[in-house]
Amino acid sequence: MKLDTAAGPVLYLDGVTVAFDGFRALNGLSFVVEPGELRCVIGPNGAGKTTMMDVITGKTRPDTGEAFFGQANDLTRMSETEIATLGIGRKFQKPTVFRNHTVWQNLELALDAGKGIFPTLTARLTSEQEGRIDTVLGVIGLREEANRTADLLSHGQKQWLEIGILLVQDPKLLLLDEPVAGMTDYETARTAELVQSLAGKHSVVVVEHDMQFVASIARTVTVLHEGKVIAEGPMDRVRADDRVVEVYLGR
Amino acid sequence: MTLSQRNRPRLPLAVAITLAAYLLLVVAFPVCNLLVPAGKGLHLSDYAVGLVGKILCYAMVAVALDLIWGFGGILSLGHGLFFALGGYAMGMYLMRSIGREGVYGSVLPDFMVFLDWKELPWYWRGTEHFLWALALVVLAPGLLAFVFGFFAFRSRIKGVYFAIITQALTYAFMLLFFRNATGFGGNNGFTDFKRILGFPLADPRTKMVLFVLTATALLAELALCRFIVESKLGRVLTAIRDEESRLRFCGYETTRYKVFVFTLSAVLCGIAGALYVPQVGIINPSEMSAASSIEIAIWVAAGGRGTLLGPLLGAVAVNGAKSFLTVAFPDAWLYALGLMFILITRYLPRGLASLLLRAPRAPRARIAHSPAVAPERSA
Numbered sequence: 001m002k003l004d005t006a007a008g009p010v011l012y013l014d015g016v017t018v019a020f021d022g023f024r025a026l027n028g029l030s031f032v033v034e035p036g037e038l039r040c041v042i043g044p045n046g047a048g049k050t051t052m053m054d055v056i057t058g059k060t061r062p063d064t065g066e067a068f069f070g071q072a073n074d075l076t077r078m079s080e081t082e083i084a085t086l087g088i089g090r091k092f093q094k095p096t097v098f099r100n101h102t103v104w105q106n107l108e109l110a111l112d113a114g115k116g117i118f119p120t121l122t123a124r125l126t127s128e129q130e131g132r133i134d135t136v137l138g139v140i141g142l143r144e145e146a147n148r149t150a151d152l153l154s155h156g157q158k159q160w161l162e163i164g165i166l167l168v169q170d171p172k173l174l175l176l177d178e179p180v181a182g183m184t185d186y187e188t189a190r191t192a193e194l195v196q197s198l199a200g201k202h203s204v205v206v207v208e209h210d211m212q213f214v215a216s217i218a219r220t221v222t223v224l225h226e227g228k229v230i231a232e233g234p235m236d237r238v239r240a241d242d243r244v245v246e247v248y249l250g251r
Numbered sequence: 252m253t254l255s256q257r258n259r260p261r262l263p264l265a266v267a268i269t270l271a272a273y274l275l276l277v278v279a280f281p282v283c284n285l286l287v288p289a290g291k292g293l294h295l296s297d298y299a300v301g302l303v304g305k306i307l308c309y310a311m312v313a314v315a316l317d318l319i320w321g322f323g324g325i326l327s328l329g330h331g332l333f334f335a336l337g338g339y340a341m342g343m344y345l346m347r348s349i350g351r352e353g354v355y356g357s358v359l360p361d362f363m364v365f366l367d368w369k370e371l372p373w374y375w376r377g378t379e380h381f382l383w384a385l386a387l388v389v390l391a392p393g394l395l396a397f398v399f400g401f402f403a404f405r406s407r408i409k410g411v412y413f414a415i416i417t418q419a420l421t422y423a424f425m426l427l428f429f430r431n432a433t434g435f436g437g438n439n440g441f442t443d444f445k446r447i448l449g450f451p452l453a454d455p456r457t458k459m460v461l462f463v464l465t466a467t468a469l470l471a472e473l474a475l476c477r478f479i480v481e482s483k484l485g486r487v488l489t490a491i492r493d494e495e496s497r498l499r500f501c502g503y504e505t506t507r508y509k510v511f512v513f514t515l516s517a518v519l520c521g522i523a524g525a526l527y528v529p530q531v532g533i534i535n536p537s538e539m540s541a542a543s544s545i546e547i548a549i550w551v552a553a554g555g556r557g558t559l560l561g562p563l564l565g566a567v568a569v570n571g572a573k574s575f576l577t578v579a580f581p582d583a584w585l586y587a588l589g590l591m592f593i594l595i596t597r598y599l600p601r602g603l604a605s606l607l608l609r610a611p612r613a614p615r616a617r618i619a620h621s622p623a624v625a626p627e628r629s630a
Binding site: 080081084085089090096097098099100101105108109110112115116117120121122123165169 | 479482483484486487489490493494496497498499500501502503504507508511
């Protein structure tokens with residue numbers, strides 16, 4: 001499948017509704033992400049942020065509405081693995097890295113090399129692939145830790161490593177679910193730099209509770225409430241929006 | 252031991268010890284058994300050779316289980332079944348080799364004459380040929396493991412649930428093989444073998460050849476498994492053990508890997524069973540009992556999971572102790588086994604292997620620390 005993003009948005013959701021036992025987690029949600037964009041999604045608990053991520057990654061099927069990746073890929077008809085290999089990478093809230101492997105090996109596993117049994121049995125990295133791993137190590141700031149077992153990394157470093165696992169696969173779209181949860185201030189600042197450096201090369205969607213973090217990276221913010229978008233735009237304008245203040249920021 | 256110490260390459264020492272042990276087995280054993288006359292101090296009895304040969308077969312099974320349990324995180328409590336199937340395949344050939352020298356002087360195996368059967372069942376066809384028997388040694392456990400593994404892993408059955416259904420599988424096969432009508436000698440199984448490829452099994456020289464073959468097969472198995480776990484495939488296996496869903500999101504069809512390694516492990520057990528039967532001289536359904544398979548898991552746990560050499564040592568230590576204690580203190584064996592298990596779990600949680608080698612539970616990193624230069628990683 002080809003991904004033709006030159007002509008339009010990388011992600012396109014329109015009128016998406018998901019109901020669980022009558023409760024509408026998403027209610028006619030429309031959401032568009034342009035290539036290279038960095039977008040933050042905020043909203044109170046139960047606003048539908050995680051459900052939206054689930055729809056995009058194929059974990060949840062919408063009841064009605066459209067979800068497209070590029071022009072031609074209907075996300076509502078594809079499996080999770082298909083979507084992942086197509087170029088949507090998702091970082092979970094809890095860091096999931098291969099804990100008994102070194103940082104380097106974590107990235108090696110994620111690398112887009114042969115993933116059948118016999119290719120992996122005889123796998124040798126090309127210098128190009130090694131260069132790719134090294135580049136990602138630099139981006140996530142873990143070059144010094146390349147030979148450490150992932151288990152020994154700090155919480156923040158594990159989060160970065162997980163982002164690295166996604167980056168090695170060169171995704172078109174990165175979904176980051178609460179990337180700074182549980183991080184120290186220093187780690188949060190580093191993550192803000194990292195996320196900003198990714199924008200441009202990848203489209204990035206960040207779901208986050210930490211308003212300070214969002215303010216530090218946000219270009220465009222989308223506010224969700226009760227499964228709908230209630231405001232969208234630059235941080236300053238969104239902050240000043242009466243409805244946003246009412247449902248979220250004011251509390 | 253801390254995790255970072257895992258990267259220390261202690262392997263060359265382990266390789267040296269393994270090779271030395273192998274040479275000791277294949278040189279000293281034949282010399283002391285065949286050349287040193289009985290009664291001399293260094294003489295090794297036929298009984299001792301048979302006992303060690305048997306234990307080496309068990310060690311092969313332990314290494315095979317370690318490949319899937321220690322590295323892939325898949326606990327099979329049915330590996331006794333694959334061992335027994337390989338043994339039965341070899342046993343069929345050995346039964347056919349008896350010819351007319353059985354008690355009833357018939358071409359048919361004695362138990363068939365006893366059941367008043369007039370001809371061989373279809374699945375015995377061709378078993379008089381050694382090569383077909385060897386093919387069966389591989390095919391019977393391999394196909395069963397492939398089909399069973401395919402359905403189990405595709406349904407994403409894992410952990411304790413997988414262990415339980417493998418127990419059920421081996422138990423079901425034991426009941427099947429207990430039936431006389433199944434055509435494998437019922438609860439007596441196969442015994443009274445006379446020769447293999449024309450060489451009499453009672454001859455110490457034949458036994459010595461089988462012994463050397465077993466030691467060589469074990470060494471080859473170790474080399475193969477070491478090659479696998481040190482390749483990227485090995486890192487994929489440990490990643491399946493630790494974080495399977497993340498690996499799936501990285502684009503790996505984890506089911507295929509699991510089926511592959513489970514089947515390979517079963518085939519290795521089948522080969523061990525085929526070497527076991529001519530040395531021990533009997534195969535019967537008790538090898539398929541639930542307890543036999545659990546015992547295999549104990550060898551692996553006692554030796555140290557995810558080390559390959561550890562489970563080998565575990566099999567040798569537990570079976571060595573068993574051979575000694577069941578003769579010296581027949582009533583105390585089970586207590587001793589329990590005590591051994593408790594002591595190892597308490598004081599050596601990573602098994603006997605942690606005494607001897609720094610266990611490479613995770614595949615060892617082999618990269619240099621300078622990212623600027625492309626590191627040498629090929630060896």
